[in-house]
Amino acid sequence: MKLLEDKIKKEGKVLEGGILKVDGFLNHRLDVALIRELGSDIGREFRESGASLILTVESSGIAIAFAAGESLGLPVLVAKKHKSHNISDGVYTAPVFSFTHKTENNVVVSREYLGAGDRVLIVDDFLASGNAAMGLLSIIEQAGATAVGFVAAIEKEEQGGRALIEGKGIKVYSLARIKEMRAGEIKFN
């Protein structure tokens, strides 16, 4: 998606350790008009998917997932992050390692809001190593629900997450697909 690629080229900053800083429009300060366009694009791509629910994880996925929910007329389920392993019976949970923060969290979803009949579109800000995606897919499996796709605003292709998700037969769609990046240069695919 050219709009997002141009924004990343113009304002994104490549930090040490393979981190792409997009704080100015996607994570910390939200460019609402841009994110709305991302939502519309996701809506066009998944209009015919039969999705019944969008699943994201707090907190940087929420705005993009919300915009996609507006476009598709679907509710958004926000998986919560908890450090604790001491979690009640009423939830699905899966461990997720954060590449950016170098910490492990559990992602948690209430059983009340996800069931076997659901067709789930996952929407997140980044796809890198695929850790968050695997955690969310585990939760969907635990619920006996069906994943109809995984959407990332930005994919960092070198980190290989796509293969993990596609290996489960799930469609991956990224709005900006970064082939390689280093300070001062970002190449898209």
Next chain:
Amino acid sequence: MKLLEDKIKKEGKVLEGGILKVDGFLNHRLDVALIRELGSDIGREFRESGASLILTVESSGIAIAFAAGESLGLPVLVAKKHKSHNISDGVYTAPVFSFTHKTENNVVVSREYLGAGDRVLIVDDFLASGNAAMGLLSIIEQAGATAVGFVAAIEKEEQGGRALIEGKGIKVYSLARIKEMRAGEIKFN
């Protein structure tokens, strides 16, 4: 706002310790159509405020703030929560005690995205004791910016947060104002 009050009456659950559970439409599962209406209502109320920026705090305020940003055509700045006091020079920070989780976090905003020229509308999911509001107002003061209002989707009047904010001369607007609540009964003002 009748739409929200009706939803709270129908689906909200009053838990021990004065906690109102609205997980099914506002916090965990997001009712996108409802939240969009909240955003439109906030837009109507603050159309003439001259706001240049919406400020919220992760993570349950994000969707409501985003919907308000869509309605007002404004960017949204998401204050981050950190446990650590070890924070870089490039940020404003303030301590906030969470009523729900009984923990203290720092809320953090990058100096890059908030400055003396900004007119800031704060949007959050709850107004209770006003702790989060005071932290965000401290950040606005540190930046030399101006707060043009504080919006909560749900206000729990008994906990007194409104007086703290109004005491600073700042307009408070809540979309559902709960006078009192106990299991099975919620009264609005």
